[in-house]
Amino acid sequence: MQAGKRARFSPPACSKGTETEKYLGPRATTGSSSGEGENEREMEQADLELRMEGCDETNCSAGVEEVAQEGSADGDDHENSQIEEEDVDAERLSYLNAFVAEVIEDCRSPGGVEDGLGVARDPDPTAAEQFFQWLIHPLSIEKFHQQFWEKRPFLIRRPQNRSLYEGWFEKEDIGSLLERETLRYGLNVDVTKYKDGARANFSTEGAAKATQVWKKFAKGWSVRILHPQRWSNSLFLLLSAFERYWHCVAGCNAYLTPAKSQGFSPHFDDIEAFVLQTEGRKRWRCYKPRSLDDVLPKFSSPDFSQDEIGEPILDEILEPGDLLYMPRGTIHQAEATSDTHSLHITVSVGQRNTWSDYLELALPRALELAWEDHLLLRESLPRDFATYMGVAHSDKDDPRRAAFLERVILCMDRLVKSGPWDSAVDQMAVKFIQSRLPLPHMLESEMTKEGRSLAITSKVRLVAPDVARFVVEEDSAVLYHMLNNSRSSHNESHDVCDGDSSIEFPLDYAPALEELITAYPAPVFESIARRHFSTNSAMSG
Numbered sequence: 001m002q003a004g005k006r007a008r009f010s011p012p013a014c015s016k017g018t019e020t021e022k023y024l025g026p027r028a029t030t031g032s033s034s035g036e037g038e039n040e041r042e043m044e045q046a047d048l049e050l051r052m053e054g055c056d057e058t059n060c061s062a063g064v065e066e067v068a069q070e071g072s073a074d075g076d077d078h079e080n081s082q083i084e085e086e087d088v089d090a091e092r093l094s095y096l097n098a099f100v101a102e103v104i105e106d107c108r109s110p111g112g113v114e115d116g117l118g119v120a121r122d123p124d125p126t127a128a129e130q131f132f133q134w135l136i137h138p139l140s141i142e143k144f145h146q147q148f149w150e151k152r153p154f155l156i157r158r159p160q161n162r163s164l165y166e167g168w169f170e171k172e173d174i175g176s177l178l179e180r181e182t183l184r185y186g187l188n189v190d191v192t193k194y195k196d197g198a199r200a201n202f203s204t205e206g207a208a209k210a211t212q213v214w215k216k217f218a219k220g221w222s223v224r225i226l227h228p229q230r231w232s233n234s235l236f237l238l239l240s241a242f243e244r245y246w247h248c249v250a251g252c253n254a255y256l257t258p259a260k261s262q263g264f265s266p267h268f269d270d271i272e273a274f275v276l277q278t279e280g281r282k283r284w285r286c287y288k289p290r291s292l293d294d295v296l297p298k299f300s301s302p303d304f305s306q307d308e309i310g311e312p313i314l315d316e317i318l319e320p321g322d323l324l325y326m327p328r329g330t331i332h333q334a335e336a337t338s339d340t341h342s343l344h345i346t347v348s349v350g351q352r353n354t355w356s357d358y359l360e361l362a363l364p365r366a367l368e369l370a371w372e373d374h375l376l377l378r379e380s381l382p383r384d385f386a387t388y389m390g391v392a393h394s395d396k397d398d399p400r401r402a403a404f405l406e407r408v409i410l411c412m413d414r415l416v417k418s419g420p421w422d423s424a425v426d427q428m429a430v431k432f433i434q435s436r437l438p439l440p441h442m443l444e445s446e447m448t449k450e451g452r453s454l455a456i457t458s459k460v461r462l463v464a465p466d467v468a469r470f471v472v473e474e475d476s477a478v479l480y481h482m483l484n485n486s487r488s489s490h491n492e493s494h495d496v497c498d499g500d501s502s503i504e505f506p507l508d509y510a511p512a513l514e515e516l517i518t519a520y521p522a523p524v525f526e527s528i529a530r531r532h533f534s535t536n537s538a539m540s541g
Contacts, residue, residue, distance in 0.1 A: 104156045125464065148327075155322065178213055274325055277343075287331035287332070353428075432466075472510060
């Protein structure tokens with residue numbers, strides 16, 4: 001961290017409906033990229049600004065028109081806009097054309113497969129990646145990201161390893177949960193049925209009674225357990241490994257379906273879904289997104305009717321040990337076979353974790369900082385801009401439109417240079433840290449040593465990467481951590497504003513905290529402490 005760098009950071013967990021989220025971050029710490037093309041663009045911008053200086057209501061339009069003639073010499077702006085729109089549509093159309101499911105067979109013998117949960121339990125920082133590789137075998141991680149992630153579904157069959165997920169979460173575990181815990185309808189458990197082209201929900205007040213749930217199950221109703229990782233150690237390890245690999249919050253639901261029954265209507269979700277079949281057999285049908293607008297959607301869909309979804313691109317029966325991956329936007333429906341019940345686990349990642357979500361955080365503050373930094377954004381709009389801009393004028397061949405849009409591009413360039421890009425990342429990272437599961441190996445003896453005090457020669461390090469985040473807020477250095485995260489409230493929306501998830505330090509401690517975070521797995525603080533305290537002593541003397 002450079003000396004004197006300041007930031008204004010507001011963690012999202014403390015917003016509580018206010019506008020504090022937009023007040024985040026320092027401006028960008030680096031300038032534009034180097035290169036001849038960039039230098040030429042800078043010269044063009046400087047030349048334009050010189051010509052724009054001193055514009056008033058009478059002479060500004062002329063200067064703008066001059067630039068417009070230069071900028072639109074090769075064609076009008078409407079044609080360019082149309083081409084750009086066609087390019088966007090072509091990109092999404094290409095995505096839909098490549099949206100083809102693939103079936104892959106894992107031919108390993110049972111003796112050649114290690115214990116996946118044992119890998120997930122390993123505290124080594126590389127264990128999460130090793131677990132994900134174990135899960136998607138025989139695909140390599142590299143091939144998964146290049147060919148499938150957010151692109152198209154796949155099914156991995158494991159005819160030789162039907163017991164791969166055995167004991168992770170079973171029908172008997174659901175029965176024990178219903179007897180032991182207080183599960184509430186709509187919060188912890190859903191009872192649903194899909195019949196005659198529509199989904200029905202069984203809802204009642206209060207807790208779900210085991211006898212009531214099993215009575216419905218016997219009549220063909222499906223049982224969905226929400227967030228079973230709160231009670232199942234196996235699923236806790238599974239989700240913890242997912243969160244460590246993906247660096248975002250993971251979710252999990254369990255679906256128990258009676259034989260020859262379907263619990264949900266065709267629909268698509270707003271998450272990347274990994275389906276692990278643990279018991280029984282289930283017929284899965286997957287479909288392409290219906291339109292370009294449904295590609296990688298931000299929100300889940302309503303229920304679809306059968307005549308709205310077209311023909312499936314995948315129609316297969318999942319058996320225990322199989323894995324199905326579906327990018328968000330994949331329409332799907334699933335029905336248990338006639339011979340047995342079905343139980344599967346759906347693990348989700350990637351919800352609200354897109355470039356759009358990131359820019360939604362960063363851009364409002366970037367605009368404020370750009371206004372502070374650049375006179376260009378403070379200048380008035382052209383006196384007559386409403387006479388040639390707007391939907392009614394969008395088809396007109398007017399050079400003033402090209403000049404107006406060129407000016408917008410210049411403003412956007414200033415916004416990019418001033419943006420709080422690092423602080424927006426900090427805000428997303430803090431939200432993850434405050435929402436994630438505790439680590440499996442973070443035993444009380446590892447997290448804190450009662451009775452021990454730090455000395456100037458002490459060495460300390462993080463127990464794992466990504467368990468803490470250092471940010472600067474006004475005149476303080478703040479360390480956000482996950483020591484108080486609760487497994488029992490995982491995936492619940494809640495605000496953490498009481499200071500239990502952060503430690504505030506004087507700004508002078510920022511270099512030490514930064515090195516502590518970035519040095520992992522090496523221990524630090526002995527040399528930092530000596531340097532820090534000696535500096536403070538020299539200043540106080």
